[in-house]
Amino acid sequence: MSARHYRRAAAGIARRELLRMFKQKGRLAAALVRPLIWLAIFAAGFRTVLGLSIMPPYQTYVLYEVYIVPGLVGMMLLFYAMQSSLSMVYDREMGSMRTLLVAPLPRWFLLGARLLANTLAAIPLVYVFLFAARLWEVRPPWPGYVAIFPALLLAGLMLGAFGLLLSSFVRQLENFAGVMNFAIVPMFFASTALYPLWRLSDASPWLAWVAVFNPFTHAVEMIRFALYLRLEPAALAMTAASALVFFGLAVLAYDPGRGLWSRREPGGFT
């Protein structure tokens, strides 16, 4: 087992994920159109209703479109991560996941490489959206587009690890719709993606508490601050810690000895 083997395997996994992504044009289009619809329709409607005070990282009053863009970036990463975990369940059910898991490499590495590959595949889409958002007068400083990259990577890894963990619990593809409803939707809405924390707090203190403990909130805030060239240490720490915890649990869940897989009967085949 050499460093070269690890490198080749990681490159091979990344190549496969990218090839698969480009072959799924509908998924690509949906990933881009979804946040643009939110920006063009939802944000346009809300800008007249929702007043925003000056708050970091913004130094002036900002349009609602400006506020919502980091949340929509988070949404893109969240949906991409969930679609990737959906494809994990599909691959597991259809069998192609086995090809990955029988490779002579540590399982944590194989899962981590796939996670990283999926995250890297999503980032170019985020950039296309960010550039398109300039048409809606969302114009962060140019260096912000560079500063946001590590934040996108970390947020994508955290959400991907969460999806990986979910995929280990979901036995069948049909059950994934339930996961979307009970995990993804609350994660997105009970966060600061659409409204700032003080607004949530005004509306419902318990909702604000949920948002504070929601890892997605911290991923969005980390992205928001990075886009305006600010570092938010608490958001960074919470996102990184969540990524580690989710990934650690996912590796345990896929472990050949302790994993749930070894305790569940594979559907129909023994």
Added chain:
Amino acid sequence: MKALEIDRVSHRFGARTVLSEVSFEVAAGGFAVLLGRNGAGKTTLMSLIARLYHPRTGEIRVFGASLRARPIVALSRLGVVFQLPTLDVHLSVRENMRYQAALYGLSRPKAEESGRVELSRFGLLDRLDDPVRALSNGLRRQAEIARALLHQPQLLLLDEPTVGLDLPARRAILAHVRALCRERGIAALWATHLMDEVEDDDALVLLHEGKMLHAGPARELAGRTGAGSLSDAFLTLTREAA
């Protein structure tokens, strides 16, 4: 040297025991058949040998390397063809081969060369750039076996690889795997529920409801039961056990 040692392996899913104290060996370069009805525990045993998960008790060794203690060494000697097709149908045969080669750490030129050799044995070389979905089920299976051989494993696991195929395709695949054992010294464990895939000289492991009913040359099975044929012996034994 034993290619595979299954040592008192038991496994259960929840409260249901699917394998109970199974022990047998496959010799290096030997062709062994794992025979059993549907639900006998063949796929579970294959999944355990492929280290998708560990057995509750017992030990599995591939060329002396324990799957628990030295999994990477053991897996690097193993080629697996699962019961469910595992080729990515969205990608071409070549891309599937490249993916497999990368997982086993092969360089691009080595992977190309090895892929050509294995695919040409099946006459599949001209389909290299075709998407997998354009291949018939039989050709997909052949491509899958070629892929499993890419890193030149010393032990090949095949879990009911002929399920759903017509007779000529089944025979072609079986003949190819037997030739691999004979000519290249690769050991193979072939799981099936089809008696006509077993020959008298094959090493045979008969599994029924998770229990091993026989391990030894196939021809001994008929003698043991006093049955006239392997099929009769199989039916007699599995009926007795049930």
